[in-house]
Amino acid sequence: MKLTLHIWRQKNTNETGRMVRYEVPDVNPEMSFLEMLDVLNEHLIDKGEEPVAFDHDCREGICGMCGFMINGVAHGPERSTTVCQLHMRHFKDGDELYLEPWRARAFPIVKDLVVNRSAFDRIIAAGGFISAPTGSAPDGNAILVPKEAADISMDAAACIGCGACVAMCPNAAAALFTGAKITHLGVLPQGQPERYRRAVAMVAQASAEMFGYCTNVGECEAVCPKDIKLEAIARMNRDFFKAKVISRVAGS
Amino acid sequence: MELDAKIPGGPIETLWDKYKFNLKLVNPANKRKYNIIMVGSGLAGGSAAATLGELGYNVQCFCFQDSPRRAHSIAAQGGINAAKNYHGDGDSIYRLFYDTVKGGDFRAREANVYRLAQISVNIIDQCVAQGVPFAREYGGMLDNRSFGGAQVSRTFYARGQTGQQLLLGAYQALERQIGAGQVTMYPRHEMLDLVVIDGNARGIVTRDLITGKIESYVADAVVLGTGGYGNAYYLSTNAKGCNATAIWRAYKKGAFFANPCFTQIHPTCIPVTGEYQSKLTLMSESLRNDGRIWVPMTKGDKRPPNQIPEAERDYYLERRYPSFGNLVPRDVASRNAKAVCDEGRGVGESGLGVYLDFSEAIQRLGKHVIVERYGNLFDMYERITGENPYEVPMRIYPAIHYTMGGLWVDYNLMSTIPGLYVTGEANFSDHGANRLGASALMQGLADGYFVLPYTIGDYLASSKQPKVDTSHAAFRDAETQVAYRTDRLLHIKGTRSVDSFHRDLGKLLWEYCGMGRTAEGLRHALEKIPVLREQFWRDVKVLGAGEELNQSLEKAGRVGDFLELAELICLDALERNESCGGHFREEYQTPDGEALRNDAEYSYVAAWQYQGEGQPPALHKEPLHFDYVHPSQRSYK
Numbered sequence: 001m002k003l004t005l006h007i008w009r010q011k012n013t014n015e016t017g018r019m020v021r022y023e024v025p026d027v028n029p030e031m032s033f034l035e036m037l038d039v040l041n042e043h044l045i046d047k048g049e050e051p052v053a054f055d056h057d058c059r060e061g062i063c064g065m066c067g068f069m070i071n072g073v074a075h076g077p078e079r080s081t082t083v084c085q086l087h088m089r090h091f092k093d094g095d096e097l098y099l100e101p102w103r104a105r106a107f108p109i110v111k112d113l114v115v116n117r118s119a120f121d122r123i124i125a126a127g128g129f130i131s132a133p134t135g136s137a138p139d140g141n142a143i144l145v146p147k148e149a150a151d152i153s154m155d156a157a158a159c160i161g162c163g164a165c166v167a168m169c170p171n172a173a174a175a176l177f178t179g180a181k182i183t184h185l186g187v188l189p190q191g192q193p194e195r196y197r198r199a200v201a202m203v204a205q206a207s208a209e210m211f212g213y214c215t216n217v218g219e220c221e222a223v224c225p226k227d228i229k230l231e232a233i234a235r236m237n238r239d240f241f242k243a244k245v246i247s248r249v250a251g252s
Numbered sequence: 253m254e255l256d257a258k259i260p261g262g263p264i265e266t267l268w269d270k271y272k273f274n275l276k277l278v279n280p281a282n283k284r285k286y287n288i289i290m291v292g293s294g295l296a297g298g299s300a301a302a303t304l305g306e307l308g309y310n311v312q313c314f315c316f317q318d319s320p321r322r323a324h325s326i327a328a329q330g331g332i333n334a335a336k337n338y339h340g341d342g343d344s345i346y347r348l349f350y351d352t353v354k355g356g357d358f359r360a361r362e363a364n365v366y367r368l369a370q371i372s373v374n375i376i377d378q379c380v381a382q383g384v385p386f387a388r389e390y391g392g393m394l395d396n397r398s399f400g401g402a403q404v405s406r407t408f409y410a411r412g413q414t415g416q417q418l419l420l421g422a423y424q425a426l427e428r429q430i431g432a433g434q435v436t437m438y439p440r441h442e443m444l445d446l447v448v449i450d451g452n453a454r455g456i457v458t459r460d461l462i463t464g465k466i467e468s469y470v471a472d473a474v475v476l477g478t479g480g481y482g483n484a485y486y487l488s489t490n491a492k493g494c495n496a497t498a499i500w501r502a503y504k505k506g507a508f509f510a511n512p513c514f515t516q517i518h519p520t521c522i523p524v525t526g527e528y529q530s531k532l533t534l535m536s537e538s539l540r541n542d543g544r545i546w547v548p549m550t551k552g553d554k555r556p557p558n559q560i561p562e563a564e565r566d567y568y569l570e571r572r573y574p575s576f577g578n579l580v581p582r583d584v585a586s587r588n589a590k591a592v593c594d595e596g597r598g599v600g601e602s603g604l605g606v607y608l609d610f611s612e613a614i615q616r617l618g619k620h621v622i623v624e625r626y627g628n629l630f631d632m633y634e635r636i637t638g639e640n641p642y643e644v645p646m647r648i649y650p651a652i653h654y655t656m657g658g659l660w661v662d663y664n665l666m667s668t669i670p671g672l673y674v675t676g677e678a679n680f681s682d683h684g685a686n687r688l689g690a691s692a693l694m695q696g697l698a699d700g701y702f703v704l705p706y707t708i709g710d711y712l713a714s715s716k717q718p719k720v721d722t723s724h725a726a727f728r729d730a731e732t733q734v735a736y737r738t739d740r741l742l743h744i745k746g747t748r749s750v751d752s753f754h755r756d757l758g759k760l761l762w763e764y765c766g767m768g769r770t771a772e773g774l775r776h777a778l779e780k781i782p783v784l785r786e787q788f789w790r791d792v793k794v795l796g797a798g799e800e801l802n803q804s805l806e807k808a809g810r811v812g813d814f815l816e817l818a819e820l821i822c823l824d825a826l827e828r829n830e831s832c833g834g835h836f837r838e839e840y841q842t843p844d845g846e847a848l849r850n851d852a853e854y855s856y857v858a859a860w861q862y863q864g865e866g867q868p869p870a871l872h873k874e875p876l877h878f879d880y881v882h883p884s885q886r887s888y889k
Binding site: 011012028030031032034035038039042045046048049050051053055056057058059060061062063064065078080081085087089110111114116117118120121124125126128129130131132133134135136137138139140141143144145146147150153154157158160161184185188190191 | 302303306317319320321322324327338374376377380381382383385386387389390392410413417420425427430437462491528530531534631635701705749751752793796
């Protein structure tokens, strides 16, 4: 099948970008979306044009490196699917697609479809962990974890940090990402000692990174490739408010 | 040169404890005076960087991805082994040790494997404490499942995302140290050379992948946790960015490369569909717990699977290996899949596939149990193939997955270059000729959390290195070399893309050094690879500039290294005139087609030393001794 692509081309962070139109005449429905871009890039190299830069690595939907907007939707039209796992059988011959990088102030564009998501790492560094220095752990079964808690924790821990939630949010909020980590650690017994300190520190860091505030639009949940639920944001808010009320956290 | 693995003497049960006690310590106040460079941020790199930071060392950690959380450890699905014996089914440290030595087809060091089995129990404790959401039973205890090559349930798991969860545990510990200022993180930086001064590893040269800047970093010790080299085969289950550049540059600076031909082919991957295919996707080995593998009895049977009656199906693993059945080790399962496809009984369009069928398990356990155990894997299969595995059997075929070979290290994980340590898949140490499922995560974390942090202290405390900085001539030379190579790639301005060369190399390796190898085929590959390499350096087309994000340039550098490494893989395979584990030389097999080892002549680690451009590498042999597990023909029947 044949596709027309309009792709955002931008040389680097400082230069102005623009949409450029490309035709891909030989798309096989069994290809993944990124394999289709590989084919386009091979054509471009043949013609002596610079290939389109896009981030990707595992191509199994787990590393979280890939992601861009397809016709205004983060990771494209299929639910629970990253662009590397999106296959061309979901498109039709003659489709016209617009590919743009994540749009958020906290994710500056690096080149073409590549953005800088290091703000996410700084949110984790601010408190997205349990302090358990190597060697200090008790036996694994010394801490019993109810299966329900382990399941809720695992649902939230499935976040791959791709940034789709931010890209799709009209406020460019990182609430789903931050809430997912607060939920993952906050529902486990091991996560209790630092629970409130963690919520305060992570929310403060997200704000310092210039992510917006959550207004419960829900677009993030709709595009999340790992089906992280809005419930994670509710848990984050609860822990954050509770921390403020009990005021036991330094700096709060 | 005599290879000294520095394995201490004495009974194997107490070796490591005694050895640890005799290691020199660095006083807590002095730790901050030492700089350690960690290249790679996966399970073996991230865990080590975090632990060294916690201990008080200054750590600089490098990765080529945009965040340390992306390392390919994240894609491991099935689980992590540990000899906890929580289920009272007869597991023990000794049994995990025994299974691993046997699973590796008697080509691993006993002392290393025993230590690995001992440490396995600490890893689970550590990960639980970090908040890794392992699967639990209703009583709150940790759940386990069984895995290939073992008859006990010792595999801990977090749904089908165990690697992701363990990596996030290490990543969060690492971010905590970054926040505390103990570790400085350099994402989107690629190591392009190792700097050796007076025989000791003292730093690295990197390229900043965003600005293209070539930079030098100095340290008292350098650790490589940069993963395996499976991407030499182009199509593999590795991430697209996985590469051998760091270990290859270290090899060219004097680190020996051990057992490069020990590559693992994973039996359960989604089959190839076309020329455009960019990678292969693994379906976790854990699926073999409940899935039954079969092909039609008769050649060329093209009926849809549900129309083939039970009596006309060949459950060939259950037939040939009644006691292990579908849970035979990976090398055995892969070779058998190839054999039935070679007989013309393969399924799917290309005939290169076998069925992995869950219908019986769904009937026996109910669909909800299968959803619980493998839901995300089934979803992934459906996303990729467009087929629903709850209704039609999966189609699977073997693919390159893991490399047991890697840089040679001693018991301390130190390479033949003093001060250069190698952890995880990047070293060769613990898996012999074949790695058992759920053991890669175990080894990566054992090295990073519990071995390296002890052994590196001994080196730092006992080897007094002079102060140097990046103005040293060795850094200048390395920078010049790196800049020259980058420049050269950009100025060839040939006609063929990097990927086209990589694909050709992959086909050569898969054909002649894949599941079945022959002396004739390997000699053929050894003639073809230098020709392809020469074409690459004459005709590759890399557009764009060096001073910007240039993904073609990054790929070109990595493929340039694969084109050299591929030759060493084939040379090693040709040199090893026996079959063992993942290395199957067709000339050496038992009458019923099993791998035939030659312990009298090949019970050694083959460690290759670089001898300079155009010179054949020198082979050094480290003999292997088996005092506890007596080498025998592996039998899973």
